[in-house]
Amino acid sequence: MSNTPILQLQEASIFQREHLVLSDVNVEIYHGQFVYLIGQTGSGKSSLLKTLYGDLPLKSGVGNICGHDLKSLKDKDIPFLRRKMGIVFQDFQLLTDRTVSDNLLFVLKATGWKDKKKMEAKINEVLEKVGMATKGFKMPYQLSGGEQQRVAIARALLNDPELILADEPTGNLDPGTSEEIMILLKQISENGRAILMATHDYSLILKFPNQTLKCEDGKVFMAVQSSL
Incomplete structure (x- = not known):
């Protein structure tokens, strides 16, 4: 695993238009790492992912992803950023x-x-x-x-891609199919790609444990399995 994070946020604020959704976000993800992103609907998961793939601007703090500076990211740079990442939707x-x-x-x-x-x-x-x-x-x-x-x-x-952002990729699937998709994503991660996966399916997290970030009360923090 490389010593340089593929994704790094420091004291970042995540906005949805003028509305502050998450503040003081500090996250580092490295090559080959599989990280869950959890939280209730409206807690900021999708806004965070949208900021990472350039759909929402990073207005304050430091953000680097796949070699791009999110703070200075111009519209013309977004296609180049997205070529370095894969995005999977629900x-x-x-x-x-x-x-x-x-x-x-x-x-x-x-x-x-x-x-x-x-x-x-x-x-x-x-x-x-x-x-x-x-x-x-x-x-x-x-x-x-x-x-x-x-x-x-x-x-x-x-x-x-060096990084895959997956937004509720098993949300429309039955439990058996969800497990198949998780096994596939796990194999992809083991081959060196970083994966950040937003999910509300805690049964998958228990079956396929990995580092877990939780959005709650406007913050992002590391969650332990017993507190999910």
């Missing part, structure tokens, strides 16, 4: 009018890939990693929820 956000492979091809083209053979090889590689190698020709509606989330994770891996 509702998959797949394009419903194109196949699994074409969903992934769309992302590669949008992030500057040009070589057709390299794009094809990369799509095959990430689908293989998530156990979807034979499903590239299918449309999203032909897949189960778990399969759609596997495709969303494959999409997040396309540009070999």
Whole structure:
């Protein structure tokens, strides 16, 4: 594990427009680390993640992620930041009018890939990693929820990200499928990628224990399992 954090916040304040959501946030996450982010609805989890991927500005404090300074991040820099991270959402956000492979091809083209053979090889590689190698020709509606989330994770891996931000990735899945997705994310983390996963499913945290950050009363602090 590298001594340099892939994500570092120091005395950061997280705002949703003019509303202060979290204050004095101090977080460090390193390569290969898997960290949960928990807290009640409205506690600031999504606002924190949105700040990390450039959807909300960091107005005060220090923030560095994947080599980018969040405080000085310009709109034109956001695509470059997002190429260094993968983002996985609760509702998959797949394009419903194109196949699994074409969903992934769309992302590669949008992030500057040009070589057709390299794009094809990369799509095959990430689908293989998530156990979807034979499903590239299918449309999203032909897949189960778990399969759609596997495709969303494959999409997040396309540009070999140093960090994956996962916002309630098992929120729309049944318990058995949720466990399958957790095993997949765990394998990805063990291969050296950092993962920050927001979740409200404490049963998964108990089954797959990792360091846990909790948003509560406008603060972020380290939680121990007995206090979840």
